[in-house]
Amino acid sequence: MIYSLVNHFFHIEDGYVKYEDSKKTTTALIFQWISGHYGYANIMMGMFIALWTKLFFKKHDYNFFEILILLCFTxxxxxxxxxxxxxxxxxxxxxxxxxxxxxxxxxxAWAIGQFFNKSKASSYFKALASYMLGMITFFLLAMAIGAVTDLVIKH
Known part of the structure; x- marks a missing residue:
C-alpha cells in the first residue's frame, strides 16, 4: 500500500515493470495491469517463486504455504x-x-538464504535462482496467456 501511494504520488508507474507494445494485444493489457497493480502481481509471482524454492530446498520440511508466508514477508x-x-x-x-x-x-535472495541455511553459500545461490526462475516463470506464463487469448479471439 505504501509503495502504491508513493508510486501514484510521484507518477513512476512504469519504473519496475515496463512493457511497450504499439498494438493493444492481450499480453500488453496483462503487463499494463501488472505495472498498475504491482502489489497484487507480487503475490501471484510469489506463488511461482515458492514452487521453485520448494524444489531447490526440498530437503527442508517446510510446505508450500510456509514458504509462501516467508515470501510474502520478504x-x-x-x-x-x-x-x-x-x-x-x-x-x-x-x-x-x-x-x-x-x-x-x-x-x-539474502533473506530466503538466511531462512533455510545461513551458514551455506549455496543457500544464497539457490535462493537467488529460485527467485529469478519464479519471476521468469510468472512473466512467461503472463505472455503465454496473452498470446493464447489473442489466438483464440482471432479464430
Missing amino acids: MGMGMLIFTVFAIVTGITHYNLLEFGGYVGVIYS
Missing part, C-alpha cells in the same frame, strides 16, 4: 526497499528505480 520488505528508491527518484529526479530493483532482489 517480498513485502522488498516493496519497502522499492518505495525508498521511488521516493528518492521522485524527489531528485535521478532514475534509481532499476538499481532499487536490484537491491530488492538481492535482499529477497
